[in-house]
Amino acid sequence: MPRSERSPLLLAGLLATAGVAHFTRPRQFDAIVPRALPGSPRTWTYASGAAELALAAGVALxxxxxxxxxxxxxxxxxxxxxxxxxxADWRHRPTRQKAAAFGRLPLQVPLVLWARGIAKDAEVRS
Incomplete structure (x- = not known):
């Protein structure tokens, strides 16, 4: 399978895995919902999990x-x-957890660029 066909499926797999985790281990996601958002953190956890599952399906097709x-x-x-x-919440946790939390921040950039690249490739193919 060419890289251009694998890439969307890999992203879909990442999104699906994260989406399922929001339903199977919601407590860890509840804890990171910003307090400024209205409503229950669990509602936001489930909504974001459902969004990730929907996005996974959309990217796969x-x-x-x-x-x-x-x-x-x-x-x-x-x-x-x-x-x-x-x-911010994990800044006083053990080094490993702190590194994971802070390491996620710069990872958002390549994730955004990856998704945009898939969109661009899809445009070229259509």
Whole structure:
């Protein structure tokens, strides 16, 4: 399978895995929902998990890939405040956890670029 066909499937797999985790281990995600958001953290956890599952399906399907990949890039930007909150909350945790929390912050950039690249490739193919 060529790289251009594998890349969307890998991103879809990442999104699906994260989406399922929001339902199977919601407590860890509840803790990083910014307090400024209205409503219950669990509602936001489930909503973001459902969004990730929907995005995974959209990115996996060639017909919806471009729109879903662009939505995925926006989603990655949108969840950045939760990652910032996690890093701030975990600044006094053991080094390993702190490194994981702070390491997530710069990872958002390649995730956004990956999703945008998939959208661009999908545009060229259509």
């Amino acid at each position: 060639p017909r919806t890939r471009k729109a879903a990949a662009l939505a995925t890039a926006a989603f990655f930007v949108g969840v950045f405040p939760a990652n910032v909150k996690m890093a």
